[in-house]
Amino acid sequence: MSTVGRVSGNGAGNGSGSDDDNGLNGGGIRISPLKIMLLVLAGLVIVAAVIVGLFLYIKGSLGFGSREKDKTAKTLVAAPDNIGKLDLPILPEPEEAPEAPPPLPEAQPATEPPAIAQTAPNAQPENTGPTLNERRLASGVGSYQQRQKPEEPPPPARQAKLLRDVDYTLIKGTKIPCVLETNIISEQEGFASCIISQDVYSSNARVLLIEKGTKVTGAYNTGLKNGDRRLGVVWDRLITPYDVVIQLDSPSTGRLGASGISGKVDNRWGTRIGSAILVSLIDDALRIAGDRSKSANVIVGSQTADTGKDMAAKILEKQINLPPIVYIREGEKINIYVADDVDLSSIYNIR
Secondary structure (H helix, E strand, C coil), X not given: CCCCXXXXXXXXXXXXXXXXXXXXXXXXXXXXXXXXXXXXXXXXXHHHXXXXXXXXXXXXXXXXXXXXXXXXXXCCCCCCCCCCCCCCCCCCCCCCCCCCCCCCCCCCCCCCCCCCCXXXXXXXXXXXXXXXXXXXXXXXXXXXXXXXXXXXXXXXXXXXXXXXXXXXXXXXXXXXXXXXXXXXECCCCEEEEEEEXXXXXXXXXXXXXXXXXXXXXXXXXXXXXXXXXXXXXXXXXEECCCCCEEEEEEEEECCCCCECEECEEECCHHHHHHHHHHHHHHHHHHHHHHHHCCCCCHHHHHHHHHHHHHHHXXXXXXXXXXXXXXXXXXXXXXXXXXXXXXXXXXXXXXX
């Protein structure tokens, strides 16, 4: 136990000092440990109450309790039994049909003689064509027949083959240089010839197939149109210096492989323009002569003018469509494009 009091600073004087000590000791406050524990517990209870009160206040202000009440307050409503059922409408009862009126008395036939239908002697029934049902049936039968037709087989696939006797074969696409030996004028159809200017070997360059100096003959036609500037020549036969004849049937090309042979082109503009001017002058002359005539010969003059106009139109049409003329001089260097493989194995043998 401890005491609370005041202790004098002077230790001398027993009488006075003892009195003071007795007085002080009699007036001090003493607190037991039990009271201290009760005070501490009371403080803890107060603090706990404050904390619980704050928690309840915060919980009520944020609405946690109402949410739980809403969750517990939800109820399930059962679906009605008549879902998916349709109420059929009630039809009214059929009304009774009204009674039919009594039949009228039949009228007596007229006493006049019946009219006789007159028909044409050679009348033929009008051809109205097929009816709607017939057309539908025909279309149905046609579509059915089309469906029943077997499908056309696909074209056969191209097959690869081994080229035999390459040493003696002049391969398709080989260009043979040649020099023209004759002049070519496309105004008339005709023939042409050329001389091969260098040796031609097989595709593997092992065998000499065509010697230099071989003569080639061909033909050309006059199927040119306005604007054409090249002439096509087809070379049909080849004769070597050793009297070997080879059938070619191959077209001619230019030095760079363009189809046809180019040359000097004459579009005949003088003939075309001159014909047009001449026809126009004749037409004007006939018109002026007809206007100056005042006698009965006017009719004859007008007919002559019409005939002259028709003839002038025909002449002009023919002259306007004149094809151009291509001139190719001898000595022109060209190429012969081999159109198909040529097998020479029956002629040559390797020694």
